[in-house]
Amino acid sequence: MQESRYNPGRIEEKWQRIWQDQEVFRSTHEDESLPKYYVLEMFPYPSGRIHMGHVRNYSIGDVVARMKRMQGYNVLHPMGWDAFGLPAENAAIKNNTHPAHWTYQNISYMRQELKRLGYSYDWSKELATCHPGYYQWEQLFFLQLYQKGLAYRKKAPVNWCPDCLTVLANEQVEAGLCWRCEAAVVKKELFQWFLRITDYAEELLQDLEKLAHGWPERVISMQKNWIGKSQGMEIEFPVNGLSSSVKVFTTRHDTLYGATFMSLAPEHELVPELIRDSPEQDRIREFIHRVSAQDQEERTAEETVKEGVFTGRYCINPATGENMPIYLANFVLLEYGTGAVMAVPAHDQRDLEFARKYNLPVRVVVRPEGHDLSPDDMTAAFSEPGTAVNSGQFSGKPTAQVQEEIADFLENKNLGRRKTNYRLRDWNISRQRFWGAPIPVIYCPQCGTVPVPREELPVLLPQEADMPLDGRSPLPELDSFVQTTCPECGGNARRETDTMDTFVESSWYFARFTAPRRKDAPFEPRAIKYWLPVDQYIGGIEHAILHLLYARFFVKALRDLGYWSLEEPFANLLTQGMVLKDGAKMSKSKGNVVDPDEMINRYGADTVRLYCLFASPPEKDLEWSDAAIEGSCRFLNRLWRLVEELGPALSPVGPCVDMNAAELSPQEKELRAAEHGALRKAGRDMLERFQFNTAIAAAMELVNALSQHKEVLTARSSGKKALSSALSTVLSIMAPITPHICEELWSRMGYKTSLARTPWPEYDSRALLQDEVLVVIQINGKLRSKMSVPADMDQEELKSLALEDAKVQKHIQGKSVTQLIVVPGKLVNIVVK
Template identity: 65%
Template sequence: MSKYAPQEVERKWQEIWEKTGTFHVEADPSRPKYYVLEMFPYPSGRIHMGHVRNYSIGDVVARFKRMEGFNVLHPMGWDAFGMPAENAAIKHGVHPAAWTFENIDTMRVQLKRLGYSYDWRRELATCHPGYYTHEQKFFLDFLKRGLAYRKKSPQNWCQTCHTVLANEQVIEGCCWRCDNPVVQKDLEQWFLRITAYADELLDDLKLLEGGWPERVLTMQRNWIGKSVGAQIDFPLETPTASGHKAVTVFTTRQDTVYGATFMSLAAEHPLVAELIEGSPEKEKVLAFVDKVRNMDRIVRTADDLEKEGVFTGAFCINPFTGAKMPIHVANFVLMGYGTGAVMAVPAHDQRDFEFAKKYGLPMQVVITPPGEPLDAASMSEAYTDPGVLVDSGEFTGLDNETAKARIADFLEEKGMGRRSVHYRLRDWNVSRQRYWGAPIPVIYCPACGVVPVPEADLPVLLPREVKTRPDGRSPLPETPEFVNTVCPVCGQAARRETDTFDTFFESSWYFARYASARKADAPFDPAEVGYWLPVDQYIGGIEHAILHLLYSRFFVKALRDAGYVAFDEPFSHLLTQGMVIKDGSKMSKSKGNVVDPDVMIKKYGADTVRLFALFAAPPEKDLDWSDTGIDGAARFLSRLWRLATEELAGMLSAASPCAAFSEAELAALPPVFKELRRREHLLAHKAGSDIRERFQFNTAIAAAMEAVNFLFANVADLRAESKGARVVSSAMATILTVLSPMAPHICEELWQAMGHGDSLSGRPWPVHDDTALLTDEVEVVIQVNGKLRGKISVGRDTPKAEVERLALAEPNVARHLDGKTIRKVVVIPGKLVNVVAV
């Protein structure tokens, strides 16, 4: 092949890899393993440039680790359930299953066309019964252990998608899928008790330090939101009709309790309805509650929110001061934080301060800076810094940290409260009111109540012979052949649960299924999962920092405690790649700035598309699409082809990368050959460390480009000395080996053209020789009285006296020494000359 024809080359090698099973892998306890995984895609129909970037990064890591001698697991599958497929199927008048599997077929072809080194035998789709039967078994195990439970409570409801959303799926008050406003709706739902693992989820983040981006660790810490404080019971002035006698608050500032002058309740607090029953304020409170309940949670907790509230007509008593405290409903208090009730201390909390000022409520100073009294009437903002307690009974005079502990002791001694730890984290709502998902394996019997489906009856299959509804509502409740069943306990007529699992249920364990993806009678083969897991390198977007990554961490811990796995964390290392942007914004159809990977592959070839995606930016940064950039990547590969097949064709043979040469061999050749060898070893060293230590593929590629440029620039001199052919062949072999993880097809073809009988995919990474990196000359820096005044190049073995002489003779150095007396000259061989002069 005289001219570079990427389509032909790539098709050839993809067929070879598939035919020979090049990337098939089996557990081998005698070899070190490496599990690299990119977050699996939703089968939307076509891959986009974000996919290309993500999967190209993962493929380089997989290929590089194979070359380093690891037994590499690199699988691919499909996150195949969910609303997008259902909505698309409704729009196009087809079944979600047909839509999904057709998309999978299309996207599989696209990924194979890019030459990714997946073991396709392990491919999975979460919508296949062979997959979700195991997660139904997990759910039954969780149910037995009390980790799964059902309750009625206000839920985030998307009126467009007709389903509930977990708190993590509500983004600034809108549905994470459709961007439409979310409202609150009371529903019976299934939950997983993720809060049972709150401490472990928080503490084990220490295990991930250094392996995960600090930004992600911080996001998870904040989402779990551990707060240490106390619960305090504030007696109601008048108990409610149902017998409630107190409002219980959680506070981290029990040291300010003497300054609590009113009570704020969340609109969702169950006490609100009881407190206003029969009260003249009832209608006003109900109207306010209705308004607040549907406000965005983020807005309700924002510092700049205008604080609003309404008096319930009821009072509670401050148990420390005996003062009556009016009870308000406030827009900035959420039921999901603490107990949904806040003791308001306006002198020492800014939100309470603003609320008190607005509604003319009393303010009491109980903490002041040492020796600096504060006057509540003249305060312009709350005092929230440390200080000394005043007007606080027996605790007056204590510093506030000491007071926290003493007051907590007092609460427990008097039965007025107790020490307590609260979390921002809430249990995971896994019920979804949509069709295209895994059925929740539960039966409702009029006599027996909630009955788990017997394990022998799994899987509960999602019925395929149903018609989706145009409005998106699930057809399952109206499908008698699915709903109607018999109770496995008493044999009476019963009905099935018609909710399906949140799709994050599927993605929370898929990485473990890859270890034994075809095992039918269990989710994992213990030996396989014991060898391969945890994932050594996980790659995906920062947008999954809370949802998917937190759920997966919980799932692994729950499965560990059920005896399925023996590790604590699913992903040892995490890389969060940046987005692909064009014209200043993320690629999207709505913005009209999408670049179709298929079009690019057809025009340039897969290697060029991969190379550009890896070269244009470091992986953690956003990649700005550039037509000029991809043209440049194509030109470089064409130059590489021309260099190997035309310019140096007559000199190349099947030499090993970084081949060994004696000093005598090199000494017999012109200096350009020794410099070529130095650059070759520098490339192996730099590219290896850039990929291994920092995933800096762009600088590794740049180093290979520099080596290619050097060969081009010196072609005539190199060809003039036939005895140096093996040096040239070694350099070309190293270039191809280094570039092969990034542009595998062209490198395999040129490797074969050099006469190599093996595949680059099985080759080790080139091992550089430190002595080859040394140059005959070194640059020496010259300082006069500690300031840089010049540089000289000298032979590596130049005597100190000669280095000193040359340094003092350097014109700029001599100028700065003119008229001065030299007191001392310090020569550090190969590095520095420092002249001290007065």
């Protein structure tokens, strides 16, 4: 007994069961005879419950997956869990449990939530990164990278988040704050493991061009900026009285003659040597101490005043032979270039301010077009190109030429060399936290750093660990974990207790998804070759640099380890906007969170999906409106009633049934044109432009046309045929968006196969042709009248008909027609004077 009222809860459960029982969404294995399509959404961190941002992200992905399936592609659409991470530890401490327990509990709850939304995932491919079956391969990659010198350990000033009690990679510090908790990050000297992403800087930059068509320009430019390539020179300035020299990186070696002093980062490695004999040592030390103690936010803030201290030492300008006092300056960054800057006050604003403050000489070496600079009272540095002056043999030449000549000059004298510098730093992957993949390394007092032998992998994260209440990792104090024997000498040794950054897991999960259960190797070559790269990747813009840069790097590094020949992981990228409520991002603290579960309970999954896709195009932010979602619900109810009302009278002939145009009534023709027109628009909008909102609008228009003409059309058998076809087309268009209701109505119309397995219908452009068309009449470009004319009317006829029009007559009275523009089938523009 079928219900006549739309009951989303019941039908959604029903169809989810059918899809599952019949394994409708299981991807066919690598079937080389079928075109493949890999659509992937950024997998979630199992925080406890899904939020609207997930729903939006995954709804977009599901439309793409379902639509591609309808188009005959072999689709891979997997889902998994980015399951390592700090919140699990904090929650475990709070609830006195183990992070693993908390995490797996969350996963099973969130999996149900996703299933209730009817997403067409191939759940047989599900993976969780905290599972040893996953992270063991990551440990293997680490060993192989270590062997190749792409993973290394060094002591370095690193970013320390005092709240998370761990270090952060540079990418994870945003304006001096921790990306996760927004605490002010401080510098700390620690031994850490790094991945040599800088080896790939140039390739990561160059290959952005390959992504130009598939990735948003915004993301590409953000990555470009982050990599920060600049071309210049490395120049050495010998220190007076010492054997050392100060090395600088500069892009303005054309201003070398104007370098009057030297600025070093307070943490520069040469500093102890420079100040060893200085009588002012205490004062200098105090300065260094004060500056290094500042957190990054404070130190790099715009308001921070430039200040410095003289070291008492001088270095020699290799061009002029003059002495340049060496200063320490708070604005010089150790991380960038060489941590030392040749100061050219006349042509660099920072250097000028510094020079004025400490009374240092200013020498103009570039003359602007048309006027002279006055070194004694200039307040703004001149940093544009010009003509070299006061520059010895180079004087009188234009800046660009001087750049080349000075470069040659210094290279010949072995005082400097051309150099490309990148802002990108190596990726610090050590984390002083528990809930992550252990770094598979052993420290032996005899043999030093020894990698864990491959056959001893995985290094398991212990299940028995008690979480210290203060958030520190339990690993360093867990003897059963730490105490081990050296694989080389067999003596007592200690394990590394840091774990890997969780961004390492997400750097290769998309590849593991192609064969997630494979036991003897991380990947299955055939599956890799068939499925990769991901054809469409979908996720938030917040990963524009972080995850998306790391994943690109990993693909290149694993390529060099011989795993594949893949160059880039994601051929196309869609960055969806945020879900807002009352103009702000949803957050517990603002109290503006809309709970997906609650919405599904009230309206059903189809309505929630529909609203997420209809309210705005995917790239833009979506303003959640409790009122507007009612409209989506209303539409589905209207559709339901329409099928209930008409269904019994119609037989399942569509969609896009063949009809003989000559035998159709005008209304039938009109409906048919509307059907094929909507299909054309929806197909184009959904697939070529990912504009689901306008595709849905097209379906709504078709529903409106159906309702309008239904009485007249049911009177004739050809009319019923047209109605059935159009209704079937509506269901086909909506199927990827609101799959449950469409399946149900599809079967109620009498179709026997699942809509999920029904091909996307093809429109017939002949059906779009109409007998009569509306032609607008403009006078001087302004709309004045309209006329309905046969579609094939020729230009001359259109012209005369337009001129005869009564409204036109009134407007052109007493004026002379100078020109007549005709766009056949569209408009006539009458130009008068």
